[in-house]
């Protein structure tokens with residue numbers, strides 16, 4: 254048993270219990286739209302979940318039943334990005350997308366209500382998406398003068414196929430949960446009343462599994478789409494595992510003991 258941990262933020266909530274970190278966008282009055290400060294808090298929360306050895310799985314969700322996230326807060330959109338309180342314009346949600354991808358633990362989007370615009374891309378970059386039957390998905394960029402030509406386009410195409418991805422972006426339609434399931438945009442659809450229980454059940458199942466295997470698999474799934482940064486994630490796991498071998502430790506020990514390394518006992522495996 255671990256003590257629950259709650260961390261105080263303004264725009265989001267962070268709660269950890271039973272190895273699960275739950276990160277909730279808490280701006281229901283704007284359908285959980287994000288402003289730059291929301292993203293700064295989310296970056297911090299995901300970093301916290303990354304570093305916490307007690308956390309094995311992360312849930313990203315929105316407060317309430319009406320929305321997961323409706324994307325960038327249009328009220329603070331300036332001419333070159335989203336304005337923070339000091340007037341600086343940001344597109345820092347892109348950094349958050351990368352952080353979710355590079356977090357070496359599964360991230361599950363728990364979606365009730367709208368996942369729209371930049372909020373839709375946020376669920377897309379999560380490893381798994383569990384949708385309530387009231388969930389609605391879509392991009393609005395071309396309607397509101399915006400687009401996401403990074404993961405929003407490329408990962409979308411890898412997820413639902415090129416034709417469907419173009420339809421999503423070119424028509425700016427909304428799709429219900431069953432349509433999203435049919436196109437492979439979400440993993441499952443459950444009644445709204447069962448959303449939380451199902452999500453926690455899926456998380457508990459993953460917590461039973463090898464964390465190293467899940468970590469390496471996540472990096473493997475991301476590697477090609479993420480280019481050298483993706484290969485770096487995957488390769489970093491190999492380095493971390495190699496460091497745990499006597500062979501690697503012989504190199505370190507020899508340096509510290511100021512002697513030549515002796516790798517002669519380590520066999521070349523086929």
Ligand code: 2NE
Nearest residue numbers: 282283284286323324325326327328367370371393399400
């Ligand atoms: C999300 C959606 C479909 C919900 O519709 P509905 O009918 O359920 O609610 P309603 O009345 O539209 O919204 C409730 C309140 O939330 C605000 C609304 O203005 C409204 O406020 P009041 O009238 O009550 O004062 N609200 C909702 N979304 C907001 C937003 N994103 N920013 C600020 N206020 C918002 C419907 O609300 C909708 O379509 N929302 C807009 C979705 C959208 O276009 N998002 C931006 C896409 S661009 C983006 O996210 C992006 C990007 O493309 C690239 C980089 C970074 C960001």
